[in-house]
Amino acid sequence: MNLFYFVAFLSIFFSLLVIFSKNPVYSVLFLIVTFFTFSVHYILLNAQFLAIVNFIVYMGAIMVLFLFVLMLLNLNKDTEPMKSSLLKIAGVVSGLCLLLTLVGAVKSLNVSEPLILKDPGIGLVKNLGKVLFNEFLLPFEVSSILLFSAMVGSVLLAKKDPKKI
Amino acid sequence: MSVLITISLLAILVLYLGLFKAKKALLPVSILGLLGALSLSFYEWGSYAQPIYNGMMLFDNFAAAFSGITILSTLLIFLLSKDYFERISSNIAEYYTVILFSLAGIIVMVSYHNLTMLFIGIEIMSVSLYILAGIKKRDFASNEAALKYFLMGAFSTGFLLFGIALLYGASGSFDLLEIRNYILSAPQEVSPLFYGGILLLIVGLCFKVGAAPFHFWAPDVYEGSPSLITAYMSTVVKTAGFAAFLRLFLFCFSPLSEFWSPVLVTLAALSLLIGNITAVYQQHFKRMLAYSSISHVGYMLFAVISLNGSSDTSIFVYAAAYSIASIMAFAALILLQRQVGTDSFDSFNGLARKNPFLALTLTVAMLSLAGIPLTAGFIGKFMMFTSALSTYHTYLVLFAVLNAAIGIFYYFRVIVAMYFKEADRHELIVSPYYRLVLGLSAAATILLGVYPELISRLI
Numbered sequence: 001m002n003l004f005y006f007v008a009f010l011s012i013f014f015s016l017l018v019i020f021s022k023n024p025v026y027s028v029l030f031l032i033v034t035f036f037t038f039s040v041h042y043i044l045l046n047a048q049f050l051a052i053v054n055f056i057v058y059m060g061a062i063m064v065l066f067l068f069v070l071m072l073l074n075l076n077k078d079t080e081p082m083k084s085s086l087l088k089i090a091g092v093v094s095g096l097c098l099l100l101t102l103v104g105a106v107k108s109l110n111v112s113e114p115l116i117l118k119d120p121g122i123g124l125v126k127n128l129g130k131v132l133f134n135e136f137l138l139p140f141e142v143s144s145i146l147l148f149s150a151m152v153g154s155v156l157l158a159k160k161d162p163k164k165i
Numbered sequence: 166m167s168v169l170i171t172i173s174l175l176a177i178l179v180l181y182l183g184l185f186k187a188k189k190a191l192l193p194v195s196i197l198g199l200l201g202a203l204s205l206s207f208y209e210w211g212s213y214a215q216p217i218y219n220g221m222m223l224f225d226n227f228a229a230a231f232s233g234i235t236i237l238s239t240l241l242i243f244l245l246s247k248d249y250f251e252r253i254s255s256n257i258a259e260y261y262t263v264i265l266f267s268l269a270g271i272i273v274m275v276s277y278h279n280l281t282m283l284f285i286g287i288e289i290m291s292v293s294l295y296i297l298a299g300i301k302k303r304d305f306a307s308n309e310a311a312l313k314y315f316l317m318g319a320f321s322t323g324f325l326l327f328g329i330a331l332l333y334g335a336s337g338s339f340d341l342l343e344i345r346n347y348i349l350s351a352p353q354e355v356s357p358l359f360y361g362g363i364l365l366l367i368v369g370l371c372f373k374v375g376a377a378p379f380h381f382w383a384p385d386v387y388e389g390s391p392s393l394i395t396a397y398m399s400t401v402v403k404t405a406g407f408a409a410f411l412r413l414f415l416f417c418f419s420p421l422s423e424f425w426s427p428v429l430v431t432l433a434a435l436s437l438l439i440g441n442i443t444a445v446y447q448q449h450f451k452r453m454l455a456y457s458s459i460s461h462v463g464y465m466l467f468a469v470i471s472l473n474g475s476s477d478t479s480i481f482v483y484a485a486a487y488s489i490a491s492i493m494a495f496a497a498l499i500l501l502q503r504q505v506g507t508d509s510f511d512s513f514n515g516l517a518r519k520n521p522f523l524a525l526t527l528t529v530a531m532l533s534l535a536g537i538p539l540t541a542g543f544i545g546k547f548m549m550f551t552s553a554l555s556t557y558h559t560y561l562v563l564f565a566v567l568n569a570a571i572g573i574f575y576y577f578r579v580i581v582a583m584y585f586k587e588a589d590r591h592e593l594i595v596s597p598y599y600r601l602v603l604g605l606s607a608a609a610t611i612l613l614g615v616y617p618e619l620i621s622r623l624i
Contacts, residue, residue, distance in 0.1 A: 102361055104361075105357040105360060105361035106358070107357075108357040109358065137219075139281045139282055142169075142273060142286075145269055146270075146288055149267070149292055149293050152262055153263055153293065155259075156256055156296060156300070157296060157300075159256075161255070
């Protein structure tokens with residue numbers, strides 16, 4: 001339990017640093033650390049597969065992509081234009097409303113008895129695969145349409161037109 | 166299920182046709198495929214449907230009716246697409262494919278029985294739309310629309326997903342039936358997380374249908390996208406969004422209506438107010454249609470607010486009327502933009518003298534959107550107001566009637582410009598496809614207005 005609170009503190013701390021650091025490159029680096037703490041959470045929750053995927057895909061692939069985009073666009077100076085104060089106030093108010101709702105919902109929860117997992121191997125790839133190809137087969141297959149459509153679209157948008165219009 | 170498979174295969178077939186340079190065959194094949202899907206969607210009509218694939222989807226009459234209307238609207242839009250995409254670039258087959266993929270997502274959205282399917286359906290539809298909004302690669306407005314839509318859409322998806330996660334945390338299942346049983350088993354002891362989940366889902370879905378105050382993306386995206394895609398977004402996509410909305414609330418959340426109905430009443434009133442007031446000040450037809458579509462979202466929310474046995478029918482009739490009328494309006498808009506180059510209200514001056522048919526059908530569309538009797542729009546509004554009154558939302562209906570009066574003002578500006586203002590102009594060339602769509606839609610609007618029994622007993 002203590003370990004959970006420590007990791008949770010680290011997640012919140014680093015995600016705050018992501019927002020507050022002026023330099024986008026630092027932001028991305030802090031985001032990587034945040035994702036690492038998420039991986040630790042997954043392991044604490046006995047979800048080994050998710051932890052590995054989070055580690056490889058998010059921290060590895062997506063973050064490198066972020067860094068590349070930042071470097072290519074040359075955004076590492078703090079060039080963010082100032083937002084009008086009205087927008088800022090509106091953002092703060094709506095963000096606090098959301099926070100209030102969520103905190104209110106969490107506050108009235110009761111602490112449950114410590115759960116003992118019936119199946120300690122529930123987060124392993126084997127069990128995940130069984131659920132995925134049995135109960136959730138249809139969503140798994142239908143998401144192929146999503147990926148295919150995104151693929152066609154990205155080629156469509158990125159391809160150079162041969163003639164000028 | 167066969168509808169979903171047909172449409173997905175059709176999309177891939179169209180892609181292959183594009184690969185083999187069979188440009189002439191694209192439109193006929195797509196239209197034939199859609200007709201096939203349309204007949205398949207009504208094939209199992211009235212049979213007692215059961216959830217399939219471990220309760221993932223349920224093709225009941227509700228799903229069939231909404232699949233039918235979305236496929237039909239897509240058909241009309243495809244008919245308008247003759248010679249449209251050729252002007253943008255040479256990748257026509259891909260445009261048809263992406264539209265068909267988004268339609269496949271919409272079929273998932275109207276027939277889900279599990280929240281994972283809802284999420285995947287919404288994502289398939291949205292990802293395709295982000296692409297479609299930006300297909301005019303050299304047009305700055307189109308790029309802006311695509312990027313804005315993408316950022317806003319991704320943001321709202323976060324809300325939706327968080328809401329689904331909270332519902333799962335409280336009820337322990339994604340299945341609509343299980344969630345419903347969870348509420349019914351102990352309505353007083355529903356976990357507070359569940360309420361948070363409902364609120365976040367409302368936010369996410371309202372983003373998708375464009376209800377105020379989550380409408381900020383809508384005007385810019387609608388204006389920047391190519392007009393045909395805007396027609397698709399404001400008709401088919403909106404219908405699908407409401408079908409998903411209603412299915413979830415009708416099936417799962419109806420026992421908790423005391424909790425969420427004040428939220429939705431506020432959203433509906435805001436949508437009506439903001440949509441109508443801002444539409445009055447617009448000088449361009451396309452932007453006016455964008456804002457008026459926000460106000461139509463307000464009317465359609467009435468059916469969700471007053472959940473009863475006829476909510477699905479009233480949303481169905483309203484969505485059908487609104488879609489058909491909007492498609493007519495967008496057809497006229499495309500003709501104007503292409504041949505006059507502008508879509509300000511002044512460009513409609515004197516249209517009735519040169520293009521009596523176009524002016525007549527556009528008048529029917531505007532009357533239907535404004536909700537004048539003897540058109541389908543009136544029947545839709547009438548059913549919405551009746552259902553809201555049946556749950557004693559008197560003030561809301563009063564407010565809506567006032568707003569409908571404002572709506573009449575800006576819809577009639579177009580009619581007045583066409584019939585009563587003189588201007589020297591050339592005759593617009595209306596191709597046979599456009600004539601067909603305009604004529605069919607106008608006939609359907611009046612037919613439904615005079616004899617609404619045709620579809621009002623459908624679900």
